Amino acid sequence: METKNSTYYGMIDVLRLVFAALVVSIHTMAFKSINEDLWIATSMGIARLAVPFFFIVTGYFLYNRINSEKEPKSTLKRLLILYVSWVLIEIITLFPMVLSNLGTSPIFLIERLLFMGITGSLWYISSLIIAIFVISPLLKKDKILLLIIIGFVLYLFGATGDTYFGLFEKTMITHLINGYTGVFVMPQIGITESIIFVSIGAAVNKYKFNEKIKNAGLLSIISIILLLIETFVLNKTGIAKDANMYLSAIIAAPLILVWAINCNISISTRISKACRDYSLGIYCSHQIIMIWIAMFAPMLFENTMIRFICTLLISTLIITILRKTKAKKILLK
Numbered sequence: 001m002e003t004k005n006s007t008y009y010g011m012i013d014v015l016r017l018v019f020a021a022l023v024v025s026i027h028t029m030a031f032k033s034i035n036e037d038l039w040i041a042t043s044m045g046i047a048r049l050a051v052p053f054f055f056i057v058t059g060y061f062l063y064n065r066i067n068s069e070k071e072p073k074s075t076l077k078r079l080l081i082l083y084v085s086w087v088l089i090e091i092i093t094l095f096p097m098v099l100s101n102l103g104t105s106p107i108f109l110i111e112r113l114l115f116m117g118i119t120g121s122l123w124y125i126s127s128l129i130i131a132i133f134v135i136s137p138l139l140k141k142d143k144i145l146l147l148i149i150i151g152f153v154l155y156l157f158g159a160t161g162d163t164y165f166g167l168f169e170k171t172m173i174t175h176l177i178n179g180y181t182g183v184f185v186m187p188q189i190g191i192t193e194s195i196i197f198v199s200i201g202a203a204v205n206k207y208k209f210n211e212k213i214k215n216a217g218l219l220s221i222i223s224i225i226l227l228l229i230e231t232f233v234l235n236k237t238g239i240a241k242d243a244n245m246y247l248s249a250i251i252a253a254p255l256i257l258v259w260a261i262n263c264n265i266s267i268s269t270r271i272s273k274a275c276r277d278y279s280l281g282i283y284c285s286h287q288i289i290m291i292w293i294a295m296f297a298p299m300l301f302e303n304t305m306i307r308f309i310c311t312l313l314i315s316t317l318i319i320t321i322l323r324k325t326k327a328k329k330i331l332l333k
Helices: 006-028 036-042 046-065 073-093 095-100 106-115 123-140 144-159 172-184 194-206 216-236 249-262 269-296 298-302 304-322
Strands: none
Touching (some): 006 046, 006 249, 006 304, 036 046, 036 216, 046 123, 046 194, 046 216, 073 095, 073 123, 073 269, 106 123, 106 172, 123 144, 123 194, 144 172, 144 194, 216 249, 269 304, 298 304
């Protein structure tokens, strides 16, 4: 992410780190050992705003440079290097796991490597690559409203195989979403979740929503409450098959971005940069760490809260070491 002014954009970087930690809470099921409803509210609810927020932030800053001759090639090249590098790290560090899955369908293995990596965490990066490649021609022509409409339709389609699965089970749409996941593995991967949020991020920039929306903090809180209501209704009734594509996220994520842009808390360039490095590093590495813990310290893995804390701390330690090496130019940018 580019920053013109660390005080202006610093809170965005802080939130990226917070959301990266929340992604860890999703995969470690952090609060389930404490209370079922707390787990639903956090890991199944609020934490699911993380990837939409990441997409929106990318769209917001991409809009500033999309008309450059170097774009989108420059951004796509950087993301491809990032994705391939972390896939290789997953293969090397989890080689026994890779070997044990060689008997799986070759097509499935290829799809997994292309769209989500070994652990599954990297789907955000692959989807971002696909979204930027697909929308750039229209984004260069400033067709943002059209992109949002297309993205919204795709998001609704993806939600039929995810949070709203129970409402569409055994219908014609189920066959369509099954065909989609037959390629992209999961409903949120590819173009279903990425396009709408990247496009909304560009719209926030173009239309200066941060100047037009007042009380973004209060509105963000209200939107998060709506998200929690949607979360509990869908998960308690059994409608949701998974918890990645809530409709209220379309409202909550951009409001949180607007609040972050308008936040007047002064954050230094050093802290802002550290937050960017750690957020990306923790996001990409945490599932590797979680698998290591399961293999070598299974007792720690039993309690989900201990699992979360240990995974987060070890990931942070590893990223701290990486930041002192030349590898950070590839793995943390």
